[in-house]
Every structure is written in structure tokens, then in C-alpha cells.
Amino acid sequence: MHFLNLKKLSALAVVGVLVANFFVTSARAQETSPNNSANASTRITFVEQPIDFPSFIQPNFENCKKVTCDWRDSKFGGGFIDYPLCEKVDGKNCIKSIEISTGKSEFSKLTFYDEIMWKKINIASPTLQMKGGAPTIWTSPDENGNPRYFLSKIFSGFTWRNGDPFLDKIEMRITPVTPVRGPGSVAYCTSRNNLECFHVIDFQNQAQLRVSLSTPITLGGFFMGRMGNPIVKQTLDAKTKQNAIELTAEPIKVPGMSVSIPYNVNIPSNLEFVRRGEEQSYPSYDGGWNEIFNFASKFANDRVTSYSTQWSVYAMSPGSTSYAGCARPSSGFIGTGTTNAMRYDFNPPSFKDGFFTFKLSGLHYQPDGENLELGQYELMLNSEFARCLYRSSKAPLVATIEITSANGQKNISTTTSQERDGWFKLRIAALTFSSKTIKISLTSKAPKTIQCKKGTALKSVVSVKPTCPKGWTLVTG
Numbered sequence: 001m002h003f004l005n006l007k008k009l010s011a012l013a014v015v016g017v018l019v020a021n022f023f024v025t026s027a028r029a030q031e032t033s034p035n036n037s038a039n040a041s042t043r044i045t046f047v048e049q050p051i052d053f054p055s056f057i058q059p060n061f062e063n064c065k066k067v068t069c070d071w072r073d074s075k076f077g078g079g080f081i082d083y084p085l086c087e088k089v090d091g092k093n094c095i096k097s098i099e100i101s102t103g104k105s106e107f108s109k110l111t112f113y114d115e116i117m118w119k120k121i122n123i124a125s126p127t128l129q130m131k132g133g134a135p136t137i138w139t140s141p142d143e144n145g146n147p148r149y150f151l152s153k154i155f156s157g158f159t160w161r162n163g164d165p166f167l168d169k170i171e172m173r174i175t176p177v178t179p180v181r182g183p184g185s186v187a188y189c190t191s192r193n194n195l196e197c198f199h200v201i202d203f204q205n206q207a208q209l210r211v212s213l214s215t216p217i218t219l220g221g222f223f224m225g226r227m228g229n230p231i232v233k234q235t236l237d238a239k240t241k242q243n244a245i246e247l248t249a250e251p252i253k254v255p256g257m258s259v260s261i262p263y264n265v266n267i268p269s270n271l272e273f274v275r276r277g278e279e280q281s282y283p284s285y286d287g288g289w290n291e292i293f294n295f296a297s298k299f300a301n302d303r304v305t306s307y308s309t310q311w312s313v314y315a316m317s318p319g320s321t322s323y324a325g326c327a328r329p330s331s332g333f334i335g336t337g338t339t340n341a342m343r344y345d346f347n348p349p350s351f352k353d354g355f356f357t358f359k360l361s362g363l364h365y366q367p368d369g370e371n372l373e374l375g376q377y378e379l380m381l382n383s384e385f386a387r388c389l390y391r392s393s394k395a396p397l398v399a400t401i402e403i404t405s406a407n408g409q410k411n412i413s414t415t416t417s418q419e420r421d422g423w424f425k426l427r428i429a430a431l432t433f434s435s436k437t438i439k440i441s442l443t444s445k446a447p448k449t450i451q452c453k454k455g456t457a458l459k460s461v462v463s464v465k466p467t468c469p470k471g472w473t474l475v476t477g
Contacts, residue, residue, distance in 0.1 A: 040277035042267070044296040045258035046289075046342070047281045048226065048310050071123070076161040081121055083154045084133030085112060086214060091240050093130045093167070095154055096212035098138055098174065102205050110138035110150060114190040125164040128216075137177070137190060137198060149198060151177045151188060154213070167219050173312035174209055176201050203251045203309040210248040217243050218317065220327065222348040223336040225313035228252045230380060232423065234332045243332045251311040252340045255304035255362060255373055256284075259296050271295060285346040293343060293361075303365045304342070304373050313338070316348060323351045326388035336380040341433065351389070355402070355439040362433035375431040379440060381424045390442050397424050402439040403431075451475035 071077060086094035099107040118134030135153040142148045157169040177198035180187055187197040214237065223230065227249035237244045261267070267274050271292055274280070282289045315333060327334050337349055342362030349356040358377065366373050386397060399417045417426040426440065452459045452468035453475050461468060468474050 039263045041263055042261040042274065042276050043258065043279040044261065044274070044292065045279070045281045046256060046284045046293060046296075048254060048256075048284055048308060048312065071125075071160060071165055076159070078157065078159040079121070080155050080157050081123060081130060082118070082133040082135065083156070083213065084131055085136070088133075089131050090129075092214055092242055093128075093156070093216065094214050095133075095136075095152075096214060096244075097210075098150070098152060098212075099210040100140060100150075101208045101210075102143070107208070107210055108140060110140045113137040113139045113149065114192055114196070116151070116188045117191050123158065123165055127164040128158070128166060130167075134191075135188065137188075149177045149179065151175050151198060151200065152211075154211070156219070167216055169221075169314065169316040170215065170219060171312075171314035172211060173310075174211070175311065176203055203311075206250075208248060208250050209311055210246065213245045213247075214240055214242045215245055215332075217241070217332065219243070219315075220332045220334060221315040221317050223247065223313045223315045223333060223338070224344075224346070224348065225338055226252050226254055226310035226340070227313060227338050228340075228376075228378070230313075230336045230338055230378065232333055232336060232380070233421075245333065247313070249311065249313075249338070251309045252338070253307055254284075254310050254340050255342050256306040256308060257297065257300050257342060257363060258305050259299040261296070261299055268295065284343055297363065300363055301369065302363050303367055303369050304363050305367060323385075323389055326385050334382045334385040336378065339375065339377045341375045341377070341431075354390070355441045358438045358440075360431070360433070360436050360438065364433055372432055374429075375433055377428045377431065377438060379426045379428075381442075383419060383422050383424055386424050386442055392443065397442050399426050400441045400443070401426075401428060402441075403428075404437045404439075 071079075083093060083095050086096050088094075098110045100110060101107045114137050115134040116137065120134060121132045123130045123132070135151060138150045138152060139147050140150075152172070152174045154172040155170070156167040157171075158165045158167050160166070177188065178201050180197050180199050187199055189195055189197040217236065223232065228251070230247065230249040233246040233248075235244050236242075263277065267276060268291075273282070273289075274292060274295075282292055313336075335349075337358060339358075339360060341360035343360070345359040349358050351357075356379070358379075360375065360377065362373065362375065364373060365371065383397075386392070387394075390397075397417065397419055417424060419425070424442070428438065448466050450461050450466045450468070451474070452461055452472040454472045458475070459469075459472060
């Protein structure tokens with residue numbers, strides 16, 4: 001996913017170091033044996049967001065001269081802080097509950113089990129008090145009564161500039177885990193004295209997850225990332241004066257790519273992050289890694305090499321976007337944009353000339369090299385926000401979709417989409433990949449219906465500007 005927007009965090013020199021080393025922390029024991037031989041192949045993998053991105057505070061380096069810095073030591077800076085459980089704090093900026101439903105079962109709450117070993121940080125200012133938490137292990141019985149475990153990491157980014165800190169982004173990931181004996185190369189260990197550790201695994205059964213949070217009213221934006229059929233509910237909690245957020249969604253199957261580049265292949269000089277003869281990983285989101293992906297994908301024969309199931313999203317406050325006027329940060333979250341595309345744009349969708357624009361890319365074929373790899377994109381907009389943008393009435397919203405492929409070919413369609421419970425929902429399925437730009441525009445103009453015929457067959461076409469498909473003729477009279 002898409003863990004960091006490097007452009008937005010360029011002032012934090014520590015980020016470059018963390019990314020180059022792929023987020024190594026004390027919570028995860030690394031077993032590495034790098035082969036620096038000039039005759040060794042170079043292994044490159046594009047992966048989903050890791051659990052082990054650390055909490056930290058980093059005042060601006062130029063103004064902070066201490067070895068250990070507090071946010072007050074600098075006029076500006078930023079960092080990341082994990083959400084604690086609400087029952088352990090005052091009910092603000094915290095996790096209320098995590099629930100699961102499998103098959104057709106009702107939702108049931110997961111039981112908190114423990115925290116993993118983690119460096120915790122706290123923020124104390126007149127406007128933001130937050131006692132930092134850690135990634136957490138949760139448990140619930142399966143259909144046979146056996147325990148199953150889940151690892152959750154929910155955290156926010158925060159910044160300050162000549163004033164108090166404020167939360168400006170939120171990210172979360174929930175994944176199944178299985179117990180292991182002792183730390184390992186991909187183990188997350190708890191803070192218990194007997195050192196229990198867990199490995200990440202895929203979701204085994206059809207499931208839905210629901211996360212309930214308390215967040216500041218100024219934190220909002222688009223939820224972007226990996227999930228299916230998202231449902232967002234948000235209400236103002238009069239007691240805490242915070243937004244009560246409830247996010248429900250299904251895990252989604254995501255294609256991956258891992259390739260070996262032969263030692264005798266020249267690696268372009270502009271790919272400064274690629275280390276010859278070593279195994280290295282880069283995030284799947286489009287955050288400045290395009291050149292590396294384009295280079296590495298040439299060795300994949302246009303085939304996906306693996307799959308994983310993911311439940312992860314992030315959101316950033318939309319204050320600097322072109323739709324800030326209608327977003328009204330105090331109203332909370334305004335939409336979702338989720339996909340199973342191998343790579344996607346990290347940033348919230350742009351809005352220009354009446355169109356939301358998203359960029360996706362990936363490989364065309366499944367591992368067998370014969371069957372196409374098909375993708376999906378789901379857009380959900382807060383109805384009030386959408387009607388503000390398009391100055392529309394209460395009439396049903398209609399979407400115009402324009403998909404442009406890497407070769408410039410455009411496919412345009414108009415469809416009526418679902419609007420329910422204060423949200424406009426649109427799903428684009430059966431996408432084939434390469435590099436695609438998706439533009440979506442909305443209108444509340446009433447759709448018209450025409451009849452088309454082809455031989456003896458009849459078809460109704462419903463659209464704002466309906467036209468008969470190629471090979472069909474309009475029925476007149």
C-alpha cells in the first residue's frame with residue numbers, strides 16, 4: 001500500500017533511511033544474508049504495506065541539535081503514532097473495537113490479546129493529547145472453537161509548523177497471524193515475558209472486518225487502499241467531541257510481482273535504490289517507485305508471480321486538494337477509492353474539470369501466462385460532498401466513466417450508480433491492466449431510455465445521453 005508519501009515527507013531525512021532499509025524495527029527480528037557478489041542475481045519484490053513501520057517523532061534536523069528530540073525542540077516537524085485502545089485512555093484518538101464476520105455469520109467482537117514489542121511515543125500539547133499505543137494481537141474462536149489470531153496496526157501521521165501538532169493522516173492494516181516458536185525473519189513478538197511470536201498469513205475464509213475508532217473532527221479525506229465493498233459510517237460523539245468512525249469491508253486478493261534480474265543485466269544509473277546482488281522490496285503504491293517498477297516488470301513476462309489477501313487503507317486530510325471547499329474537514333471522511341490493482345496512486349484522487357482521476361497499473365496475465373488478470377476499482381463518495389461539487393439537486397446521481405489505456409485508447413461509458421445511506425457507490429469491474437487512467441464524473445440529470453434492435457433482439461439503453469451500441473440500431477416511432 002502504500003505506506004508513505006515520500007514527497008510529502010521529504011523534510012524528514014529519517015524517512016529515506018527507513019525506506020532504504022525497508023522499515024526494520026526492533027519489533028521484527030531480521031535474518032538476512034546479503035550476497036554482494038557481482039555475479040549474484042538481483043531480486044526485486046513489490047509488496048503491500050508492512051506492519052513494522054515504527055512510531056517516531058522527528059523535529060526538523062536543522063533546528064534540533066539534541067540526540068533525542070521532543071517536538072517542542074523545533075518549530076516544525078512530524079512523525080507517526082499508533083492508536084491505543086479506548087479503554088486504556090480517555091476515549092479520544094483510540095480504537096473502540098474490531099469485529100469479524102465469516103460466511104453468513106453475525107459480527108462478533110475480537111478479544112484484545114496483547115501488544116507486540118514496540119517503542120511508544122506520546123504527544124502532549126494544549127490541542128492534542130495522545131498516549132501512543134502499539135500494534136496489537138486480537139483473538140476469536142473459529143467455527144470449531146479453535147483460537148484464531150489477528151494482528152492490527154492503526155496509526156496516524158502528525159505534523160506541526162509554528163504551532164501545536166495535529167493529526168493529518170491515518171492508516172490501518174489488519175491481517176491474520178499464526179503463533180510460532182520464538183522470533184524469526186517475519187515474526188512479530190508480544191510484550192509478554194514468555195515471548196510469544198506470530199507470523200503473518202493470508203485470510204483463509206470469506207470474511208468481513210469492522211473497525212470502530214474515535215478520531216479528531218479535523219481528520220478526514222479519502223480512504224484509499226485494499227478492501228472490497230467498503231461501508232463507512234461516521235457520527236459526531238457529543239461526549240468526546242470527536243468523530244465516531246466505523247469502517248466495514250472485505251479483504252481483497254491482490255496480485256504481486258517478484259523477479260530475479262540476472263547479474264549480467266545493466267541496471268540504469270538513475271535507479272539509485274536498486275542494490276545489485278541483493279534481495280530488496282519496494283512498496284506497491286505509486287509513491288516515486290515508477291522507474292524501478294517499469295524496469296523490474298520487464299523480467300516478469302507480463303505475468304503476476306504471487307497473490308496475497310489484504311485489508312488495509314490510509315487516508316489524508318484533503319486541505320490542499322482542489323475539492324477542499326466542499327470537503328469541509330470538520331465533516332470527516334468524504335469518500336473511498338479501493339482497488340486490487342498491483343499498483344495505484346498513493347494520493348487522494350485529483351479533481352479537475354468535473355472529473356475525479358485515478359491511476360492504476362499492473363501486469364496483464366495470471367501466473368499461467370494465459371488467463372487475463374482482471375481488476376476492480378470501487379469509488380464511494382459522501383452524497384452531500386458530491387452534490388456540493390457538482391451543484392446538483394436531490395435527483396439520482398449518474399456517473400460517466402472514461403478509461404484511458406497506456407496506448408491512449410479511450411473507453412467511455414455512462415451508468416446509473418447506487419446511492420444509499422448518504423453515500424454514492426460505483427464499482428468498475430473486469431479491468432485489464434497495463435497503465436490506466438480512470439476519470440469519473442457525476443451528474444444529477446435524469447437518465448433517458450431508448451430502445452435498440454439487432455435483428456429480432458431488443459435492448460433498452462439507459463443514460464443521460466443514450467446511444468445504441470455498435471451494430472445496433474435505434475427503434476423509432
